[in-house]
Amino acid sequence: MNFWEKIHFWHRAxxxxxxxxxxxxxxxxxxxxxxHTALDIGANRGIFSxxxxxxxxxxxxxxxxxxxxxxxxxxxxxxDAFSLPRLEIAPVGLSSVSQKMxxxxxxxxxxxxxxxxxxxxxxxxxxxxxxxxLDSFLDKHAASLVKFIKCDVEGHESDVxxxxxxxxxxGRPDILFECHDAMNPNCKPFELLHSIDYRGFCFFKGxxxxxxxxxxxxxxxxxxxxxxxxxxxxxKERSNQLL
Numbered sequence: 001m002n003f004w005e006k007i008h009f010w011h012r013a014x015x016x017x018x019x020x021x022x023x024x025x026x027x028x029x030x031x032x033x034x035x036h037t038a039l040d041i042g043a044n045r046g047i048f049s050x051x052x053x054x055x056x057x058x059x060x061x062x063x064x065x066x067x068x069x070x071x072x073x074x075x076x077x078x079x080d081a082f083s084l085p086r087l088e089i090a091p092v093g094l095s096s097v098s099q100k101m102x103x104x105x106x107x108x109x110x111x112x113x114x115x116x117x118x119x120x121x122x123x124x125x126x127x128x129x130x131x132x133x134l135d136s137f138l139d140k141h142a143a144s145l146v147k148f149i150k151c152d153v154e155g156h157e158s159d160v161x162x163x164x165x166x167x168x169x170x171g172r173p174d175i176l177f178e179c180h181d182a183m184n185p186n187c188k189p190f191e192l193l194h195s196i197d198y199r200g201f202c203f204f205k206g207x208x209x210x211x212x213x214x215x216x217x218x219x220x221x222x223x224x225x226x227x228x229x230x231x232x233x234x235x236k237e238r239s240n241q242l243l
Contacts, residue, residue, distance in 0.1 A: 001081035016047045023203035035059040036147035046078045048150045053084045061086050067093040067129035093131040096159040103129045114154035134164030151177040158188035172235040199239035201232045
């Protein structure tokens with residue numbers, strides 16, 4: 001990164017913190033992650049990785065998962081430019097099985113890449129990526145307990161969480177993720193996390209509240225734009241700390 005690229009990234013990171021992703025970044029920065037591992041799944045250009053790195057301390061680690069080759073290069077440039085020695089970059093996607101998958105994305109819009117999008121739209125680029133389960137990845141990579149997971153994979157969140165169930169059971173991390181199916185009573189990510197004694201919360205203009213209130217808040221227009229899709233799940237034994 002040159003000087004102006006660093007300024008652009010720094011500006012974007014603070015825009016996330018103060019405006020566009022302020023609820024999620026604030027939740028992250030209020031977490032005690034010193035000495036632990038934080039995962040940025042669907043890292044994109046590394047904004048969350050940057051803030052995570054400030055929280056894990058000298059004995060912690062951040063692992064950024066990003067299968068898109070162009071963004072992987074940007075993550076390496078970020079690590080070098082901002083001296084982030086505890087940032088590990090994994091050039092793979094995560095899913096419920098380890099295999100090769102097709103990824104689709106709009107041309108020149110890397111942030112919308114997904115393995116869930118149909119291939120019939122000619123405006124979409126297609127390319128093959130390696131995916132692995134989170135559990136199998138961590139079996140091969142030394143890391144302290146995982147205590148925070150951010151997951152933004154454009155509709156593939158359920159598969160990612162399924163592939164990391166053992167990691168979640170062991171570390172009991174807080175989990176911040178996108179879900180576009182929240183109004184569905186059988187929402188798969190919610191069902192999975194409830195089954196391992198997690199409790200869900202949503203963000204609204206006044207702070208954070210149990211997801212049972214999500215529908216009512218949405219109807220009343222009390223959700224910030226981004227909070228329509230962003231949710232936090234924490235272990236049941238710690239959930240009272242958020243109320």
